[in-house]
């Protein structure tokens with residue numbers, strides 16, 4: 001099994017690239033979706049967050065007011081670290097289960113779309129790592145337009161993550177998403193070919209079929225030895 005890391009900066013275009021993978025039939029585990037699920041009303045993550053941040057961050061229906069919590073954590077690094085610390089175990093086990101479900105289905109190449117891939121050191125479990133890069137002016141413009149927020153708020157969100165240029169230096173593959181979607185799609189096609197190359201022996205051994213083959217060979221080997229025993 002090949003676990004491909006996909007990361008970048010906020011609004012650099014990870015979801016745009018993820019959607020291209022999905023449209024080609026390559027499964028994607030989206031850490032933002034997992035992070036939303038683990039704080040749904042009544043879950044363990046929800047309880048931890050409410051205990052730490054108080055009832056003020058709740059909407060009338062009891063769900064977390066994401067805009068409000070976002071405003072708190074994107075302006076206060078200590079509160080952000082606290083939220084990250086509280087949710088990290090839930091998010092990593094959520095990602096693990098999503099990967100496990102795909103492994104059971106027999107998926108051989110899985111994309112892990114994780115905004116904080118390097119910050120959480122999850123890049124150590126993925127290879128190759130793709131960074132979706134965008135130039136700083138375009139990033140801030142797209143973020144302000146998408147979230148409908150002023151420049152200062154957009155800057156706070158960008159500064160809450162490792163610098164995108166630093167992420168670029170850690171990448172195995174860089175997709176420059178500063179241009180048009182069509183330009184990104186062209187780069188994507190090359191990346192798709194790269195990540196679809198045949199699995200290495202190690203990757204194959206970790207896939208469902210590889211494990212099945214190893215187990216079958218072991219059983220056949222043991223039976224053959226027992227049959228030949230006097």
Ligand SMILES: CC(C)(COP(=O)(O)OP(=O)(O)OC[C@H]1O[C@@H](n2cnc3c(N)ncnc32)[C@H](O)[C@@H]1O)[C@@H](O)C(=O)NCCC(=O)NCCS
Nearest residue numbers: 009010031032035066069070073084087114115116160161
């Ligand atoms: C702060 C929250 C409530 C804001 O919710 P909101 O719906 O407005 O944003 P959303 O979840 O869609 O995230 C948008 C983007 O913000 C960035 N981001 C989210 N959390 C963080 C964080 N803790 N630190 C830095 N950047 C972050 C990511 O690039 C993400 O793609 C939410 O992002 C959250 O609960 N974050 C903590 C969980 C986390 O670490 N998520 C990232 C998954 S690795």
Ligand SMILES: Nc1ncnc2c1ncn2[C@@H]1O[C@H](COP(=O)(O)OP(=O)(O)OP(=O)(O)O)[C@@H](O)[C@H]1O
Nearest residue numbers: 009010011012013014015016142146177179180181
């Ligand atoms: N090449 C492009 N040209 C024009 N707009 C783009 C391009 N790529 C992405 N966008 C737009 O920029 C915004 C951010 O893109 P996207 O949501 O894919 O980023 P992201 O990295 O997934 O963001 P987040 O970190 O918040 O999850 C979206 O509104 C998207 O439609």
